[in-house]
Amino acid sequence: MIVNIQQSYDGLLAGIKHQLELQNQGNAQISSGKRFTRPAEAALDYKTSLDLRRGQKGVASSQQAINTASARLNNSMSMLNSMQQILVRAQTLAVQQASGQISTNDRQGALAEIVHLQDSLFTYANQRLDGQSLFSGTATANDAFVKDVDGNIVYNGNAEDRTVAITTTQTVSSNVRGDNTAFTRMFAAMKSFENALRADNQTGIQTALGDLNTAGGSIIDIIAEVGARVRSMDLQQQLYADIGLSLDTRLTDHEGIDIASTVARLQQSSIALQASYSQVATLRSLSLVNFLK
């Protein structure tokens, strides 16, 4: 078997090419901070990266959906709280006006306040967020409540809830619908109180007081329910924040390079490369021709 100088050159060349590939790969990893960036580098790892990134997008979507639902529910709750305050004021007035010591003139004064409070309730019930009616179901272009020819306030929305998609399979209702009986009771009690005051009807005022108490209780019930839903949204927001953090960590662990080991590998490769270059120079002088004079 002949071992000739050409074989040595070929072997060294193959080694140099290999070391250069390692250098190239290592430099790309260090500059990108990732173990791989292309599907061809690591097929299954790349797929895992896509799945994790998809998960991150899903979490971002869920958080955005929860924010949307929270905003609607919080605004709805603010309006309901305002309505409840109006009902408390109406109850106070009703207690005062139910007394036999109140004169007709006093009741007319109270009537003016009640009419004003009803207007405020009507305004609150037709509150909009981003131009969309809060309490009209999915008929968001409509005012939730309108006045009929008799001046009664009636529901003008539809019976569909406004849902938001937290995930592709999980939806939650993000609204309070105005066809809830609490709204009907509230407007009816206020109207009943107004009519009793207008008629200076003490018995009617006492009946209206009972209705206002019932309506107030109903509104408080809705506020409590919305509060629970807001709390649930907060908990879900926290949950998705945790999931997002976990995904971020997993993605970093999965894609990120171990800089220390990569640099060490590059250093080893660099030494091998230099040794190969040196050996090429050495081989150049190893020939019998140099010694034949």
Added chain:
Amino acid sequence: MISAALNVAASSLKAQQQAIDVISHNIANVNTPGYSRQTATLASALPESQGAFHLGRGVQLADIQRAVDPFLNQALDTNSSYLSYSQTLEQGLVSVENIFGSLDAPGLASSLDDFFQAYQFLANNPQDAAQRNNVRAFGTDIANQLGSMRSQLVLAQTSADESIDNSIIKVNQALDSIASLNTQIAARENSTGNLANDLRDQRDLAIRTLSGLIPVQIVNGSGDQILVQSMGGDLLVQDSDARHLARGGTAGAGFTGVVIEGSTAQLSGLDTGGEIGGFITLRDNRLGTYITQLDSLAANLSFGVNQLHASGAGLTLPGIVTSEMAASVPASAVDAAGQNVPFASQIVSGGFQVHVYDAAGTPQPAGGTTISITAGVTTVNQLVTDLNAVAGITATLDATNHIVIDAGTGSVGFSNDTSNVLAAYEIGTFFHGDNAANLDISASIKADANHIAAGAIDATTSVNNPGGNSVALQIIAFQNTSLSVDGTTAATVQERSTTVSMDYAGHVQAATQQRIFRDAESQSLGAQLMAFSGVNTDEELVNMIKFQRAYEAAAKVITTSNSMLDSLLSLVR
């Protein structure tokens, strides 16, 4: 008898000189590809009988042998074929890598995520114009991305196909070379009786070159001749005759095949190795597969989304609706194959509701009108007639047989399509097209993002609630729904997208591994060949010194003999 010594010395001078010539030839060809080291074999000349003795008559060059191992050559030829194949495949696949995106430059999977995420945002805020524009933009992005990927793959496929032409030219040159060398070798060896070493080296090299282009079988013919056959047994070289390759017939994906010139039959076994095999595999089995997968993804995405979208309604309803698919034979059934409507086969017996609104937006009547479809029976003309019978709208076929539904000053919407006829004829759909090349956003949505359906018209009241999101919810759920409208295995669009990338990645990795293995094999075999047939200049120089010394010794014999002759002649004077 002194002259005998002179003759012996002269034969030595000649033989040593010839041996040095061989060494010189070796040194001269130390870097010549395919050259096999040659060795001069010296043998003593036939002795001369003189009385009871046989006196030697010197030395002569008996033979010049080349160092060659046929098994090693055959292994190198085979490996050359596989190496070229994997190199071509790897290079071809790497050249299209950018098409599949990277973690830094989002690809198709990311665009699909963005599209469905945008639809999710729309579901949460159906009245938000920005979300509608977002959905339209990401839908357009998917269509553009699929179109761009497909066109780049087609371009790469065409390039691979054109490369085959260049390779065929090289194959024909190699075949000609082998045939010519067959002739030259026969002529030289028949006239001298000795092996034509250099010509055989050249023929071996030509065979190796040929093996790198196409997989071949070498059969030893009579005497000094060889036959070259394709892996399918087609004769390519016989003695001095070479049969050229050419393009002809039809191969995979509609490309022209490879035949033997003058023949129409496809050359078999080409895709098992060699550069041409690499190009064919790249063109048909890799790039062709990715194109098919992209088309399948586009078809399933288009029909899947359209099926849901067609039963929904946008924020505003159009006054005129035109189907984006045209019937080819209006008198035939809506689902007839002859309609040339890509998703006609998806139409089933069922129906849909048409909701007509007056100029004030009041439904006329509430609850709409049901149009029934019977698969295989209801014709396009019948469908138009049925639609035309709905009060408030006129339905016609335009000059190119698109269905046109005109509500005049009012508007029209659709719901509850259980027949798929709306999706198939692209009436109120989101996408237009059925493959990666022609996928686009529907003209209606291009013109007005308010036509993107998030909710649906109430089937009972015909009310189109702006805050409704039932269709949007179904569309975002569709991303996790397995579907097949084209005979492929049912899968989600995300799975289809991932499959394309993963198949590509798997193919590149396999080709790279194969190339590395074959490269290593080539280096190993090359080293073995070098060890067996290569020229070692040191060894040649040492041999040269040996022959030089022998030459000097022979010259000394002549000098001595000459001196002896001088002495003899001086006795005569």
